[in-house]
Amino acid sequence: xxxxxxxxxxxxxxxxxxxxxxxxxxxxxxxxxxxxxxxxxxxxxxxxxxxxxxxxxxxxxxxxxxxxxxxxxxxxxxxxxxxxxxxxxxxxxxxxxxxxxxxxxxxxxxxxxxxxxxxxxxxxxxxxxxxxxxxxxxxxxxxxxxxxxxxxxxxxxxxxxxxxxxxxxxxxxxxxxxxxxxxxxxxxxxxxxxxxxxxxxxxxxxxxxxxxxxxxxxxxxxxxxxxxxxxxxxxxxxxxxxxxxxxxxxxxxxxxxxxxxxxxxxxxxxxxxxxxxxxxxxxxxxxxxxxxxxxxxxxxxxxxxxxxxxxxxxxxx
Numbered sequence: 450x451x452x453x454x455x456x457x458x459x460x461x462x463x464x465x466x467x468x469x470x471x472x473x474x475x476x477x478x479x480x481x482x483x484x485x486x487x488x489x490x491x492x493x494x495x496x497x498x499x500x501x502x503x504x505x506x507x508x509x510x511x512x513x514x515x516x517x518x519x520x521x522x523x524x525x526x527x528x529x530x531x532x533x534x535x536x537x538x539x540x541x542x543x544x545x546x547x548x549x550x551x552x553x554x555x556x557x558x559x560x561x562x563x564x565x566x567x568x569x570x571x572x573x574x575x576x577x578x579x580x581x582x583x584x585x586x587x588x589x590x591x592x593x594x595x596x597x598x599x600x601x602x603x604x605x606x607x608x609x610x611x612x613x614x615x616x617x618x619x620x621x622x623x624x625x626x627x628x629x630x631x632x633x634x635x636x637x638x639x640x641x642x643x644x645x646x647x648x649x650x651x652x653x654x655x656x657x658x659x660x661x662x663x664x665x666x667x668x669x670x671x672x673x674x675x676x677x678x679x680x681x682x683x684x685x686x687x688x689x690x691x692x693x694x695x696x697x698x699x700x701x702x703x704x705x706x707x708x709x710x711x712x713x714x715x716x717x718x719x720x721x722x723x724x725x726x727x728x729x730x731x732x733x734x735x736x737x738x739x740x741x742x743x744x745x746x747x748x749x750x751x752x753x754x755x756x757x758x759x760x761x762x763x764x765x766x
Contacts, residue, residue: 453721454586455714456615457496458575458606459510461560461595463543464520465489467745471549481546487745488523489543491591491620494710495717496529497747498736499589502718502754506530507583509575511563511595514539534571536563541595547704555706560595568602572609579613587717590629591620591710600628607632616720620713622646630668635720637670638713641677658683659692659766674716676709676737683766684730691765695730697738698760707746712737714747715754731761 465488468481488497496508512521512533517540521533538561546554563571579586588610590603603625610617617634619626622643630637641652644661652658658675662685665673674684681696702708715736719729735757739749 454505454507454583455496455499455717455721456575456579456583456586456588457492457499457506457508458588458590459490459492459508459592460563460571460590460598460602461541461593462488462490462493462510462512462517462520463541463558463560464516464523465543465545465746467545467547469547469549473546473548473552473554485745486519486523488520488527490520491707491710491713492589493520493524493529494707494747495589495591495620495714496524497527498707498711498714498740498749499718500527500529501747501749501751502714502736503751504714504718504721507532507586509571510534511536511567511571512540513537513561513563516540516542532574534563534567534574536561536567538563545706551702551704553704553706560593562595562597568598572605575606576609576613579610579615584614586615587618587720588615589618589620589713589717590634591713593621593623594625600625603629604632607634618713618717618720620709627668630665630670633669633671635670636672636674636716637665638674638676638709638716639665640709641675644675655680655683655694655766659685659694662692674712674733676712678705678708682712682730682734682737686726686730693727693730694764694766695734696762697734698757700738700741702741703744704746705741707743708737708740710747711740711749727763731758731763734761 513536715733
């Protein structure tokens with residue numbers, strides 16, 4: 450893979466505690482049969498997926514207290530280069546409960562907004578590096594913003610990256626997605642539910658998802674995909690161009706958590722390689738499907754991706 454780096458930005462990282470148990474019974478004492486702590490937040494999953502694909506990856510995020518330190522240390526242990534911007538308030542902990550049936554329950558803590566000086570440190574560190582040793586990097590901004598952090602923070606990140614000559618890929622939701630889309634990133638990737646919230650209407654079928662992706666282009670994004678779970682991915686590659694539908698093979702997932710993040714990593718790696726059209730979409734879709742087969746989110750196998758690529762069905766819609 451070319452030397453250009455993929456820089457994964459996390460404004461709201463977490464330590465994910467994953468519990469496995471036979472069945473979750475509400476209102477009762479539940480005893481897990483296995484518990485593990487994993488580096489969390491969408492940007493961590495993107496970084497791990499891109500690294501598995503052979504990309505040069507860096508994760509930069511806010512990290513507060515022992516939880517933030519543990520999250521950054523786990524990423525470093527997994528050989529992901531990290532830059533932790535220290536914050537006054539502790540990073541959050543998310544809980545992921547996986548039952549033997551495959552049903553997943555997530556409990557996500559709210560994050561605390563970093564202080565103004567901490568935000569400025571993130572922007573300074575990122576800007577300096579994108580203009581020097583990370584020049585030409587693809588910047589992937591993933592995940593929610595902590596409570597109290599203005600969506601304009603993502604706009605600042607996008608503008609900073611563009612001014613440094615970087616392409617920007619965004620995967621977020623709600624008002625941060627709206628603000629980010631208007632800042633004209635190269636690529637946005639909401640899922641069906643996130644785009645329904647943004648547009649204020651149901652996306653009940655593939656044609657509605659197609660129209661939704663086209664509307665994101667009208668709002669400012671240069672390229673937009675909508676992930677639809679097992680129904681596949683709709684991708685409006687560029688304004689005036691075709692809209693594609695990619696369908697993965699039916700799989701029995703170990704977990705679907707992180708599939709969208711692996712998909713974003715696939716699109717980012719495709720951009721680094723200069724892949725377009727069907728080749729890029731087939732690769733990104735295979736990455737998302739490979740995450741279904743991974744023991745932990747983001748820990749995809751490059752060999753699984755390669756075996757899945759020929760099984761992806763693609764058509765224009």
